[in-house]
Amino acid sequence: MPGPNTIKNIAVIGSGFAGLSAASYLAKAGCNVEVFEKNEDIGGRARQMRTDNGYLFDMGPSWYWMPDVFEKFFNDFGYKPADFYDLRLLDPEYVIVFGKDDVMEVPASVPALFGLFERIEKGSADALKLFLREAAFKYRVGMNKLVYKPGLSIREFADAELVKGLFRLQVFTSLSAHVRKYFKDPRLVALMEFPALFLGAMAEDTPAMYSLMNHAGLKLGTWYPMGGFGNVVEAMKEVAVRQGVKFYAEEPVTGFKIKQGKITNVETQYRAREFDGVIGAADYHHIDQKLLEPQYRNYSPKYWAGRVLAPSALIYYLGVTKKVKKLKHHTLFFDEDLKVHAQQIYKQPQWPTKPLFYVCCTSKTDANVAPEGHENIFILMPLAVNMADGEEMREKYFEIIMKRLEDYCGESISDHLDYKKSYCVSDFKNDYNSFGGNAYGLANTLSQTAILKPSIRNKQVKNLFYAGHLTVPGPGVPPAIISGNIAATQLLKYLQNQ
Numbered sequence: 056m057p058g059p060n061t062i063k064n065i066a067v068i069g070s071g072f073a074g075l076s077a078a079s080y081l082a083k084a085g086c087n088v089e090v091f092e093k094n095e096d097i098g099g100r101a102r103q104m105r106t107d108n109g110y111l112f113d114m115g116p117s118w119y120w121m122p123d124v125f126e127k128f129f130n131d132f133g134y135k136p137a138d139f140y141d142l143r144l145l146d147p148e149y150v151i152v153f154g155k156d157d158v159m160e161v162p163a164s165v166p167a168l169f170g171l172f173e174r175i176e177k178g179s180a181d182a183l184k185l186f187l188r189e190a191a192f193k194y195r196v197g198m199n200k201l202v203y204k205p206g207l208s209i210r211e212f213a214d215a216e217l218v219k220g221l222f223r224l225q226v227f228t229s230l231s232a233h234v235r236k237y238f239k240d241p242r243l244v245a246l247m248e249f250p251a252l253f254l255g256a257m258a259e260d261t262p263a264m265y266s267l268m269n270h271a272g273l274k275l276g277t278w279y280p281m282g283g284f285g286n287v288v289e290a291m292k293e294v295a296v297r298q299g300v301k302f303y304a305e306e307p308v309t310g311f312k313i314k315q316g317k318i319t320n321v322e323t324q325y326r327a328r329e330f331d332g333v334i335g336a337a338d339y340h341h342i343d344q345k346l347l348e349p350q351y352r353n354y355s356p357k358y359w360a361g362r363v364l365a366p367s368a369l370i371y372y373l374g375v376t377k378k379v380k381k382l383k384h385h386t387l388f389f390d391e392d393l394k395v396h397a398q399q400i401y402k403q404p405q406w407p408t409k410p411l412f413y414v415c416c417t418s419k420t421d422a423n424v425a426p427e428g429h430e431n432i433f434i435l436m437p438l439a440v441n442m443a444d445g446e447e448m449r450e451k452y453f454e455i456i457m458k459r460l461e462d463y464c465g466e467s468i469s470d471h472l473d474y475k476k477s478y479c480v481s482d483f484k485n486d487y488n489s490f491g492g493n494a495y496g497l498a499n500t501l502s503q504t505a506i507l508k509p510s511i512r513n514k515q516v517k518n519l520f521y522a523g524h525l526t527v528p529g530p531g532v533p534p535a536i537i538s539g540n541i542a543a544t545q546l547l548k549y550l551q552n553q
């Protein structure tokens with residue numbers, strides 16, 4: 056760690072989970088850390104929106120999976136999540152709608168889950184036991200040996216347990232093929248393939264190693280932080296502030312002064328300041344292609360054009376002036392063909408002909424996110440990146456989605472709205488400098504895993520490291536937190552060797 060006589064000044068670009076995590080670890084190690092955020096609010100894609108008429112919306116993440124990653128972050132600073140926010144286990148974890156009368160409630164209890172599988176497909180409870188045993192192995196090895204690695208060299212993975220377990224990790228089998236070896240019923244297949252959506256890719260293109268996500272979802276539980284994800288952001292910001300981190304909101308970084316392969320100054324909209332090191336925790340592509348001069352970029356436009364991004368999204372934030380009886384906290388509408396929609400995201404990008412979508416109703420769990428007797432509804436439809444997203448399209452899809460949602464719920468919703476806002480590709484671009492308007496980074500396909508991801512370190516600029524969902528370990532809140540930890544560790548290593 057840099058000692059008291061060598062206090063280093065570090066700039067962190069972006070205040071999402073990756074930036075909050077990196078800033079906290081660097082400050083704990085004795086650095087002076089300043090976080091520059093483009094937007095008015097801290098938290099990046101996980102910021103919240105409070106309306107004048109009493110709704111509190113999480114703008115981005117809503118699934119709190121992998122609670123162990125959050126716990127590790129807080130424990131590393133002498134705290135626990137419960138010191139800052141109250142977590143509720145959701146039961147059912149979520150509901151999948153395959154058709155109006157074909158609905159699956161996924162229970163939080165594992166014995167109840169076995170019962171559900173057996174009722175749907177004879178023999179599948181035993182298959183699930185085996186599947187989950189393998190998934191638990193992958194989760195343990197993944198968390199202990201893979202995800203906290205910087206992905207700078209293949210040598211990082213020369214570990215006896217990893218090499219021995221390589222076959223069992225199933226890096227070269229697809230998640231889709233793996234799931235189909237265990238289950239035949241299309242509903243069980245859909246349930247087991249669904250976590251691939253968190254990884255931003257189709258199950259066919261996702262390595263079976265990521266069935267570790269089934270362990271995360273089905274064994275570790277689906278949680279809700281009371282007050283919403285915004286409370287997790289607040290908690291991490293509080294940890295950072297207690298380490299001495301300073302935040303500058305509405306102050307976008309605009310460029311750097313670089314001398315002899317090192318950033319000497321960070322330039323923001325308002326000033327230029329000297330720094331010893333930089334963590335780029337805004338979208339990697341933005342820093343690489345927009346903030347750095349061409350000679351300092353890690354990658355070419357052609358490289359970026361060849362990346363498979365996680366989807367963008369069309370989102371609606373709705374305030375409803377009554378209770379909607381049938382809705383639970385999380386509902387997935389899988390009543391159309393997932394494959395067709397996925398093709399229209401990844402293979403032939405276009406607006407979907409028959410979209411799948413997801414509905415989150417946080418007011419089912421949390422009385423403080425909507426006025427009494429009202430519902431807070433968030434609807435998300437995955438969409439290919441870079442789509443034109445004018446008002447007409449947003450309205451067209453609103454009608455398609457509302458019709459299916461109202462049919463399922465058996466009551467009108469659109470006649471009872473007192474708040475409605477849409478959010479789509481161009482908003483992601485404008486608000487977060489998001490590459491292509493992606494919602495959650497780079498897809499975790501085989502050719503974009505570990506050392507094959509955009510590198511966490513800049514090869515030309517020695518004191519610049521990247522964090523966030525376009526580099527290791529990947530998309531989602533827990534990986535973003537881990538990414539901040541890895542980038543901070545790498546920058547500290549560099550500083551110690553100076």
Ligand SMILES: Cc1cc2nc3c(=O)[nH]c(=O)nc-3n(C[C@H](O)[C@H](O)[C@H](O)COP(=O)(O)OP(=O)(O)OC[C@H]3O[C@@H](n4cnc5c(N)ncnc54)[C@H](O)[C@@H]3O)c2cc1C
Binds near residue numbers: 488
């Ligand atoms: C709609 C949606 C739903 C999601 N659902 C889930 C979920 O349920 N569970 C889950 O785990 N994950 C979910 N995710 C993914 C998860 O939210 C992200 O992967 C994660 O929050 C990314 O964190 P980050 O720090 O890498 O990036 P961001 O949160 O994007 O943070 C980057 C920050 O950099 C700022 N910035 C950009 N340019 C500059 C600049 N020039 N100067 C200064 N600052 C700049 C941006 O404004 C932003 O605040 C979801 C994402 C979205 C969008």
